[in-house]
Amino acid sequence: MSIFTSPVAKIFTQPILEIDLNNLLDNYRKLSEIIAPATPSAVIKDDAYGLGASEVAKILYEQAECRNFWVAHAIEGAKIAKDFPEANIFVLQGIGEDSVDLFKQYSLIPVISSPEMLAFWKKQAIEVKPVIQVETGLNRLGFTKANLKRLSRKDLRIFGMVISHLSCADEKDHFMNAHQLEEFNFIKQKYFPELPASLSASDGAFLGPDFHFDMVRLGAALYGINTAPYRPNQMQNVITVKAPVLQVKDLAKGEFVGYSATYRAATKRKTAIVSIGYGDGIPRSLSNTGKVFFKSEGQWKEARIIGRVSMDNIICDISGIEDICTGDMGYIIFSEYTLDDIARDAGTISYEVLSRVGKNTRYKRSYITK
Amino acid sequence: MSIFTSPVAKIFTQPILEIDLNNLLDNYRKLSEIIAPATPSAVIKDDAYGLGASEVAKILYEQAECRNFWVAHAIEGAKIAKDFPEANIFVLQGIGEDSVDLFKQYSLIPVISSPEMLAFWKKQAIEVKPVIQVETGLNRLGFTKANLKRLSRKDLRIFGMVISHLSCADEKDHFMNAHQLEEFNFIKQKYFPELPASLSASDGAFLGPDFHFDMVRLGAALYGINTAPYRPNQMQNVITVKAPVLQVKDLAKGEFVGYSATYRAATKRKTAIVSIGYGDGIPRSLSNTGKVFFKSEGQWKEARIIGRVSMDNIICDISGIEDICTGDMGYIIFSEYTLDDIARDAGTISYEVLSRVGKNTRYKRSYITK
Numbered sequence: 001m002s003i004f005t006s007p008v009a010k011i012f013t014q015p016i017l018e019i020d021l022n023n024l025l026d027n028y029r030k031l032s033e034i035i036a037p038a039t040p041s042a043v044i045k046d047d048a049y050g051l052g053a054s055e056v057a058k059i060l061y062e063q064a065e066c067r068n069f070w071v072a073h074a075i076e077g078a079k080i081a082k083d084f085p086e087a088n089i090f091v092l093q094g095i096g097e098d099s100v101d102l103f104k105q106y107s108l109i110p111v112i113s114s115p116e117m118l119a120f121w122k123k124q125a126i127e128v129k130p131v132i133q134v135e136t137g138l139n140r141l142g143f144t145k146a147n148l149k150r151l152s153r154k155d156l157r158i159f160g161m162v163i164s165h166l167s168c169a170d171e172k173d174h175f176m177n178a179h180q181l182e183e184f185n186f187i188k189q190k191y192f193p194e195l196p197a198s199l200s201a202s203d204g205a206f207l208g209p210d211f212h213f214d215m216v217r218l219g220a221a222l223y224g225i226n227t228a229p230y231r232p233n234q235m236q237n238v239i240t241v242k243a244p245v246l247q248v249k250d251l252a253k254g255e256f257v258g259y260s261a262t263y264r265a266a267t268k269r270k271t272a273i274v275s276i277g278y279g280d281g282i283p284r285s286l287s288n289t290g291k292v293f294f295k296s297e298g299q300w301k302e303a304r305i306i307g308r309v310s311m312d313n314i315i316c317d318i319s320g321i322e323d324i325c326t327g328d329m330g331y332i333i334f335s336e337y338t339l340d341d342i343a344r345d346a347g348t349i350s351y352e353v354l355s356r357v358g359k360n361t362r363y364k365r366s367y368i369t370k
Numbered sequence: 371m372s373i374f375t376s377p378v379a380k381i382f383t384q385p386i387l388e389i390d391l392n393n394l395l396d397n398y399r400k401l402s403e404i405i406a407p408a409t410p411s412a413v414i415k416d417d418a419y420g421l422g423a424s425e426v427a428k429i430l431y432e433q434a435e436c437r438n439f440w441v442a443h444a445i446e447g448a449k450i451a452k453d454f455p456e457a458n459i460f461v462l463q464g465i466g467e468d469s470v471d472l473f474k475q476y477s478l479i480p481v482i483s484s485p486e487m488l489a490f491w492k493k494q495a496i497e498v499k500p501v502i503q504v505e506t507g508l509n510r511l512g513f514t515k516a517n518l519k520r521l522s523r524k525d526l527r528i529f530g531m532v533i534s535h536l537s538c539a540d541e542k543d544h545f546m547n548a549h550q551l552e553e554f555n556f557i558k559q560k561y562f563p564e565l566p567a568s569l570s571a572s573d574g575a576f577l578g579p580d581f582h583f584d585m586v587r588l589g590a591a592l593y594g595i596n597t598a599p600y601r602p603n604q605m606q607n608v609i610t611v612k613a614p615v616l617q618v619k620d621l622a623k624g625e626f627v628g629y630s631a632t633y634r635a636a637t638k639r640k641t642a643i644v645s646i647g648y649g650d651g652i653p654r655s656l657s658n659t660g661k662v663f664f665k666s667e668g669q670w671k672e673a674r675i676i677g678r679v680s681m682d683n684i685i686c687d688i689s690g691i692e693d694i695c696t697g698d699m700g701y702i703i704f705s706e707y708t709l710d711d712i713a714r715d716a717g718t719i720s721y722e723v724l725s726r727v728g729k730n731t732r733y734k735r736s737y738i739t740k
Contacts, residue, residue, distance in 0.1 A: 009486035011466040014443060046649035046681055047731065072649065072682040073384060073732050093616065093645055093682060096381040096697075098734065114617040116379035116696040139627040140683055141617055141643055167629055176631055246463065247484040247511055257509040259537050261546055273511055275463055279416035279442065284722045285655075311416055311721060312442040312463060313510055326486040327466075351681060352654045359729045361417065362443050364468065 010327025015243035015276040017363035019051050021059045022370055023236035024222055028064050030234065031218050035205050038212035041068030043201065043219030045076060045092065049351065050281075050358025051223060051239065053080050055367055061087060070217050074099035074108055081106035090131055094141075100124055111163065113141035118155065129160025132192070136183035136199075137176055138167040148191055161215070162192040169203035169211075172230050177207060203227040225350040226340050233340070241333040241357060243276035245326050248318070257315055258307025263288055272303065272318045274330040279311040280363065281356035282332060283346035290345050292316040292330040293337055296323060300336055333357070380697025385613035385646040387733035389421050391429045392740055393606035394592055398434050400604065401588050405575050408582035411438035413571065413589030415446060415462065419721065420651075420728025421593060421609065423450050425737055431457060440587050444469035444478055451476035460501055464511075470494055481533065483511035488525065499530025502562070506553035506569075507546055508537040518561055531585070532562040539573035539581075542600050547577060573597040595720040596710050603710070611703040611727060613646035615696050618688070627685055628677020633658055642673065642688045644700040649681040650733065651726035652702060653716035660715050662686040662700040663707055666693060670706055703727070 032040040048056040053076060060066035061084050070090045071077045077089040088109055094117050095103050095110035103110060103126060112118050113133040121130060135142035142164060143151075164184050168174035184199050196214035202221035204211045206228035226233035249271045257263040257271065274292055278284040290305040292314060303316035314332075318324045333342050339350040346353060402410040418426040423446060430436035431454050440460045441447045447459040458479055464487050465473050465480035473480060473496060482488050483503040491500060505512035512534060513521075534554050538544035554569050566584035572591035574581045576598035596603035619641045627633040627641065644662055648654040660675040662684060673686035684702075688694045703712050709720040716723065 009489065011464075011487050011490040012468045013463045013466040014445070014468045049649075075384070075732060093383045094381075096383040096614070098382045098384045114696060116617070117381055119379065120381040135619075137626065138629075139619065139621060139625060139641065139677070140680065140685060144619065167626065167631055171630075174631075176626070244466070247486070249505075249509065249514065250516075251509060255509060256507065256537065256546065259508075260541075261537055261544075271509065278722050279419075279725050281726075284718055307509070310510065311725060315510060326484060348654055352648050355649050355681060356651075356726060359731075361729075362445060 009325060012244035012327050013246065013275050014364050015241065015280050015362060016329075017358065017365045018240040018368060019055070019365070020236075020238050020240070020368040021055065022368060023224065024056065024238050025059055025063055027222050027224065027235045027238070028060055028066070028218065031202070031205055031216075031221055032064070035212045035216045039068065039215045040066065041070060041215050041217050042066050042222060043070045043217050044080070045070060045072035045219075046355050047076070047359065049219070049223055049354045050356065051354075052358070052367075054083065057084055057087075059369065068215065070219075074102040077108040078102045078106045081108065095121060095124075109160070112159075113143065115143070115147050115150070118158075121158075130158065131161045131163055132159040134162060134164050134184070134187050136164040136180040136187070138165050138180075140165065145187070148187065151191070156191055159192065159195060161198065162188055162195045163198040166200060166204050166211075169200065169207055170227055170229055172207065172228070177211075181210060220351055223354055224339060225354070229340070233338070237335040237338050239333055239339065239354070239357070240331070240335070241276070241282075242329045242331045243274050243280075245272045245324060245328045245330060246275045246313070247273045248325055249273065258287075259310060260308060263307040269317055270319045271306065271315050272324055272330065274314045274316060275312065276314055276332060277310050277312045280360045281353070281358070282309060282314065283348065283353060283356070284309045285346045285348070286342070290342065291337065292332060293334070294318065294321055294324055294328060294330055296321050303330070379695060382614035382697050383616065383645050384734050385611065385650050385732060386699075387728065387735045388610040388738060389425070389735070390606075390608050390610070390738040391425065392738060393594065394426065394608050395429055395433055397592050397594065397605045397608070398430055398436070398588065401572070401575055401586075401591055402434070405582045405586045409438065409585045410436065411440060411585050411587050412436050412592060413440045413587050414450070415440060415442035415589075416725050417446070417729065419589070419593055419724045420726065421724075422728070422737075424453065427454055427457075429739065438585065440589070444472040447478040448472045448476045451478065465491060465494075479530070482529075483513065485513070485517050485520070488528075492528075500528065501531045501533055502529040504532060504534050504554070504557050506534040506550040506557070508535050508550075510535065515557070518557065521561070526561055529562065529565060531568065532558055532565045533568040536570060536574050536581075539570065539577055540597055540599055542577065542598070547581075551580060590721055593724055594709060595724070599710070603708075607705040607708050609703055609709065609724070609727070610701070610705070611646070611652075612699045612701045613644050613650075615642045615694060615698045615700060616645045616683070617643045618695055619643065628657075629680060630678060633677040639687055640689045641676065641685050642694055642700065644684045644686060645682065646684055646702060647680050647682045650730045651723070651728070652679060652684065653718065653723060653726070654679045655716045655718070656712070660712065661707065662702060663704070664688065664691055664694055664698060664700055666691050673700070
């Protein structure tokens with residue numbers, strides 16, 4: 001077919017990111033039921049794992065009465081504080097010299113995890129009651145028992161909530177779950193019997209009511225990730241990533257594909273060059289192993305990624321998939337091949353893939369709302 | 371030492387990203403000398419690999435008279451076009467229905483890589499002369515010889531430049547280099563004998579004058595990456611990533627660290643929790659294998675990352691490193707442990723690490739200029 005007589009083909013170049021806030025809202029409601037009567041709260045740190053902290057907070061605040069949000073850094077809290085005046089915004093990394101002004105200006109609530117940070121806090125004249133994080137076995141941030149022993153009674157009364165964080169809650173029967181629960185109960189009863197408490201994030205939500213305490217911090221599961229991978233995902237898919245085919249190309253037997261010529265065609269192949277790459281957050285570890293999906297003849301067909309994923313392009317093998325042409329959309333992440341699937345194929349976790357994708361400004365980004 | 375009698379410790383929480391535009395400018399000048407008399411040009415796609423396309427373009431435009439810039443997508447070109455009126459802005463992914471208005475509005479120059487895109491281009495009434503990309507062995511975007519044969523003489527006169535892209539130029543003696551050079555020379559002479567030509571990116575710059583043609587597209591090397599890894603890096607380091615220690619913690623023998631309890635202390639250890647993670651673009655694949663550096667007693671000391679890298683924190687083993695305390699800076703990427711080093715330890719390439727880091731807005735970001 002000559003390019004001179006054919007109709008002008010569809011030509012698109014930009015990758016597309018769709019964020020389904022309806023599904024996110026449904027996930028929040030479902031999780032809220034699972035953890036009831038504990039209070040749900042939303043983890044929107046890291047710009048809501050790249051999906052937009054403002055947009056995510058807005059729908060949860062307005063349509064699900066969410067009033068408790070967790071961010072990692074004060075600058076993340078500052079960006080949303082004005083829009084949600086009735087919300088508590090907890091800052092997991094805590095307070096420091098580089099953020100104290102933001103805490104004052106936006107009434108953010110620090111999570112205090114060390115004696116040094118507490119000493120710093122006590123020098124500030126800030127009205128809010130901070131959260132204390134205690135160590136129960138993750139060995140990340142948190143007051144150890146040795147630290148706790150040295151707190152005065154007056155110190156103990158500073159706080160408004162006590163939290164810790166589970167290390168292995170995505171494995172239902174991991175011995176650490178029971179160990180951390182016991183440690184947390186011990187610390188809470190000994191030092192903070194009156195305080196509201198929070199131990200679990202999304203994965204802990206599925207471990208049963210003993211793990212829920214007063215508040216559960218819902219993050220990954222909100223965004224559609226299966227945080228209870230020992231059973232089918234109960235969450236709905238939230239993100240769709242797709243990108244147009246820029247070119248369809250025939251490969252002769254023996255030809256190489258991509259950087260470092262890591263793929264060589266054993267037989268004649270047909271390839272599609274898709275306009276997305278690691279510059280859009282698609283892991284380069286999918287080189288020669290990931291998949292792109294196309295709708296063909298009413299069905300989803302799988303095309304293997306061949307050669308290295310490059311910054312702006314992915315090449316996939318569409319031999320045997322009928323009628324793929326320029327302008328057709330290759331699906332990278334969607335309901336049939338979720339964050340969990342792509343993360344498994346990329347050799348990492350869904351959280352990391354999600355956190356990468358949404359920060360890239362080359363996407364045509366849209367939010368689905370009712 | 372009691373927290374009640376000690377002076378208030380330094381407490382910081384925010385990771386820091388420093389971008390040395392002086393070194394970037396020096397790299398550009400050095401590369402320009404290497405490729406002279408070919409014209410240098412700057413690849414600032416993917417927001418200058420995350421470092422800020424506006425800032426990078428500005429210093430090269432104002433201080434090195436760079437007038438040729440390459441972006442991947444039209445929206446990237448549109449963001450900088452107004453500020454650099456005398457520059458040519460080439461768009462590598464080309465033009466489509468979703469970007470044609472930006473090409474018209476900002477006088478962007480598309481790189482046309484397929485007959486379908488050419489047919490689309492011909493329907494538009496745009497004054498600029500586009501670039502044609504031809505296939506020489508990468509088997510990514512580009513007109514194949516079969517495609518070229520079907521172009522009319524009139525079609526061939528549409529273009530203002532011919533380019534291709536090398537697949538293996540970071541390996542000096544790779545057979546693909548000579549093969550692609552031969553293909554490019556053949557196509558150029560047969561179809562575009564009069565046109566300026568460009569074959570090489572940063573890695574091709576080091577392959578000698580045969581590979582330089584009229585213009586070299588300088589990207590990765592500008593940003594300090596060694597694109598000629600078969601010899602010592604001639605480029606200067608451009609980025610520094612560091613983050614404060616939030617807490618110093620003693621680990622008893624047998625204790626676990628991090629998600630999924632992948633690290634267990636064989637002996638008593640001392641750890642530092644550093645306020646940076648994969649949410650800041652630090653690859654999670656550094657779990658239990660990467661390094662954080664501290665200045666101690668006037669020397670750089672290496673602390674191994676233990677346990678999983680999490681979204682906001684990295685835990686490292688500082689046993690034996692004296693005097694590390696909260697507020698001290700752990701160095702993640704810097705002149706002594708460069709992008710090339712961290713990428714090697716993370717099992718990927720420097721380009722991917724660089725492209726991830728700079729897009730995260732939680733950094734306190736600063737540009738070093740003279």
